[in-house]
Amino acid sequence: MQSIQASNYPIHFNEKGYEALNLHLKENKYSNLFIIVDTNTNEFCLPKFLPFIETDLTIEIIEFENGEENKNIETCVQIWNVLTELGADRKTLIINLGGGVVTDLGGFVSSTFKRGVAFIHIPTTLLSMVDASVGGKNGVDLGNLKNQIGVINTPNMVLIDTEYLETLPQNEMRSGLAEMLKHGLIYDKAYWEQFLDLKAIDFVDLDELIHRSVAIKNEIVSQDPTEKHIRKSLNFGHTLGHAIESYFLENENKTTLLHGEAIAIGMILESYISLDKELINADEYNLIKTTIKSIFEDVTILDNDIQPILELLIHDKKNEYGTIQFALIEGIGNIKINQSVENELILRAFNDYKS
Known part of the structure; x- marks a missing residue:
């Protein structure tokens, strides 16, 4: 599928995404690489993702408990502390591999650590592919109030691989x-x-529907980023x-x-x-x-x-x-x-x- 150019970053699909990611790693002199996952994506998605990475960078995995109830500032503090302890600096790259909770929280962590480090979103749920990964919104909940704390800051790249959907309930x-x-x-x-007739949709159709959904959101956001x-x-x-x-x-x-x-x-x-x-x-x-x-x-x-x-x-x-x-x-x-x-x-x- 054809890549989509958002305001400040590209959105790549399937195999083309991994090619673009590895080229990005080759062309940019990052000091190290951190991958933020939750307990679900650590188990089901990370084993699929890691073999595609071509880099000599040191890779560290940071995991937190899955679930909306963990999308809060306390989780951010824990991750900021881990980043500090493991030597993350201004030249660090963070990859957020997961659903909307991971991309929202991971984007916020990346945007605020040392006043901002580079990050890439790899959404692994249908919701995060068509919504959370597009538009630069990053943030966490304040108690039970959704997305009250956050920033608008775009990733370096978004990679959408629809094969991750095979792991979804x-x-x-x-x-x-x-x-x-x-x-x-x-x-x-x-x-x-x-x-209107979901039974008529097969997996090939779903890929095209996802692409169109991402394009629609991007068309809207590009007109009015803030x-x-x-x-x-x-x-x-x-x-x-x-x-x-x-x-x-x-x-x-x-x-x-x-x-x-x-x-x-x-x-x-x-x-x-x-x-x-x-x-x-x-x-x-x-x-x-x-x-x-x-x-x-x-x-x-x-x-x-x-x-x-x-x-x-x-x-x-x-x-x-x-x-x-x-x-x-x-x-x-x-x-x-x-x-x-x-x-x-x-x-x-x-x-x-x-x-």
Whole structure:
């Protein structure tokens, strides 16, 4: 597949990615190489990755426990300490091999250690391939609040190898599909329509769908790297989705949701809000709702869950001057940003989701 040129870095695919990586290692005089992994990617992905590396550099592996609950500043401190103890310097290269937690956290660690060292992302989950690896957002959670601490800083390169997906469980694959569906809903109606019959998609199609999803996100981010305007469109489904994800993460009586599972709920809720505001019609809404619900199981949200979820909205990073801002779809394939939504309408959206 053809490489994609982002604003300051290339995104390579499959075999071409390893060729580009080894050329990069040859052409740049790095002092040493650190690979950040979590416990899952250390077991399932690192053994596949290491044989492709052609370098005389000393390679050190830094592992941390997998899971969103470990995407925090405490984990960063531990990794910064290890980097220091093992002699990392300004000429160090860090490769972040893993899903969105690894690339988000690893990018933040790299961007802040000694005021910034070079890093490369190698996403290994569908979600991280189509979302976390593109756009330069790096960061960690603050308690249960998603991505409150971070920087926008681009990697030297992104390498996407879809063979890593063979190690993923089905729920992780579905989680990534949520972001791909979002890209179609906000930007490309024809792309969205390719997902209406998932049974017709084979692995070759998936490679092409991933490439298109990455291209869509890159096209949006390239127009607005610092999220002042059109990049806000990528937040469709995330205003409520992140609040739901945070609430389920902090509540010991709830089963923690994967990112895509929460965003799927958020897209249904925010599509209902789009319907109520007459930005989409009933047929479009019903198609969105039935399509997403055919992929993702319903999640039980009780009446007494909704108020705590609403209270978490105030921490959303898109808020301006204390006002909650939504990105809503205006017909499938188009978006309208900076939309204010009253709580009564959000409540109706939750009631519709549960019905």
